[in-house]
Amino acid sequence: MGGTAGDDAGEAGEAGNAAYGRKKFRRSRSHFTDRVTADGRDGWPVEPGRYRLVVSRACPWASRALVSRRLLGLESALSVAVADPIQDDRSWRFTLDPDGRDPVLGIRHLSEAYDARESGHPGGVSVPALVDIPTGRLVTNDYRRLTLDLATEWTALHRPGAPDLYPEPLRDEIDEVMEGVHEDLNNGVYRAGFATDQGEYEAAYADVFRRLDLLSSRLADRRHLVGDTLTEADIRLFTTLVRFDAVYHGHFKCNRNKLTEDPVLWAYARDLFQTPGFGDTVDFDHIKRHYYQVHTGINPSRIVPAGPDLSGWLTPHHREELGGRPFGDGTPPGPPPR
Template sequence: MTEPSESGTTGSYVEPGSEYKRDTDYITTRITADGRDGYPVEAGRYRLIAARACPWANRTLIVRRLLGLEDALSLGLCGPTHDQRSWTFDLDPGGVDPVLGIPRLQDAYFERFPEYERGITVPAIVDVRTGQVVTNDYPQITLDFSTEWTAYHREGAPDLYPEALREEIDEVAGEVYRDVNNGVYRCGFAGSQEAYEESFDRLFARLDRLEERLSTRRYLVGDSITEADVRLFTTLARFDPVYHGHFKCNRNLLAAFPALWGYARDLFQTPGFGDTVDFVQIKQHYYIVHTDVNPTRIVPKGPDLTGWTTPHGREALGGRPFGDGTPPPPPRADETVPAGHSPLRP
């Protein structure tokens, strides 16, 4: 969810002498069953705009797949790179989103807020009728998919945010966000040695605690996949390909954590998770866009990703991935990760 309007391929993500502080002032309008914010849940009315490169947007791709919202909520995908102004639709013919008819996501932001001055971020949901952005509040978007879009869930959709476990899910997800999801960025965009080392220590202290937690349980909360697992997974998927080198999160590779590495592979091999991950776009985004971190914009060939499909043995811990639900069907042909971009699609 890099903020192109503030920093792009010729901009700066690092403020010298300072720690990295994420702008968390999002558009908090919600799409709800009762439409209390003026945007009721309706099939076909909205379009999810995401980018496979972005870990925050990747969450929405996973939850949309797991819950089976494809028929109700269309998907537009931006390319892996952007400029200072906006994420763009360079994957589409003519560089224009075929439903919204716009070349830049910022057009939907400006349609609702002509003087919008904050970052143009993904994921975002756009009202197709008006062409206006509704929300970019990524933590709330996936929770609302689970709790407000229930009329359009597929048969067998899992309960990713069970009411009895919400307090624990929120607590675990909060720790994961502070020290891991955002922690890798606090390392990579640190403007001083002190800020980097403090973030580095917090990141790996949390990973050590997660390693211990996951050594005796298959999932973070309860005995099936929840929102907490989705939130941790998208960072783990990017750890060795990007964060270890590009963001200097290099105490050790993810593969050096037996439980976390097995957990990540378990989820990757679960329908709805790995089939949304595009490692080529992930590396292109970070190494090309962050020019103050990687001035040459050279994208590394490694690491070897074949390990993601090796046996993980996590079934021995018990648990049921989808609880009382069932796996989602295979992804649609037009939403499939390109061949060669994932070990699932060699």
């Protein structure tokens, strides 16, 4: 996972990244960076029902889009296709759907939408990907920009009571926090997991736990990362934390301590997991099967661990005692659609 999709792209998977286990891990940049905007300035206007969001529930980068979509109430405006967590040599496939085809796009592999956009495109086939339904063409795989645009460009289609996930007065602080989290943690666990020499691994390992310690200190007396409400920064941290003990601690050798052994971060992660829109997008089965069965350079046996025990995610966290208003003046989303 986390393959050719880069400094700025999502998950390509081991099948699409020949670098796994053979040379220094480097996350390549998104090749398709068009934006879907309210004014359509890139040629892609916001329109309900026009686009299909393709995700893997295993992928932390794609999971950000799933959380944003739920919190903002975009389910009816932006349909979602869920790829099989186990890829083949053409990468993400729709084998979870009847006849192995996405029922809306009519394709078997996400690569077909990439090829419809640009034949022989560089880089891998990554998620999240936004596809134009009428033409079947990929619009963007720029996962960092995608969720920000869902928060700021799709506002006319947000549900009543949707939170402001990227409030303008706090954007500089949010950006600063997210950049540190991305470099040291979101991407740092991959640099540790796919390191090919001891020094490279230890440098990434140090970055991961230095950042976790800073975040633990920051969150000791505040409920959310920036301000007193949920923001994009919390989403980006959550999707890494929720995978930490299940995957990164063992599979990626980030094993100084488990998330459950840091009282602050464990309570913070449980608080988010129990917030509508976060935990209801998580699929631990998809997460574990993807990492342990696709990354054969790290886990050649493809055996999926039976643990860890997941029951603790629903235990009381007491973070509400710190104050804060997760949804600000808004409201939580309702139950997830079927």
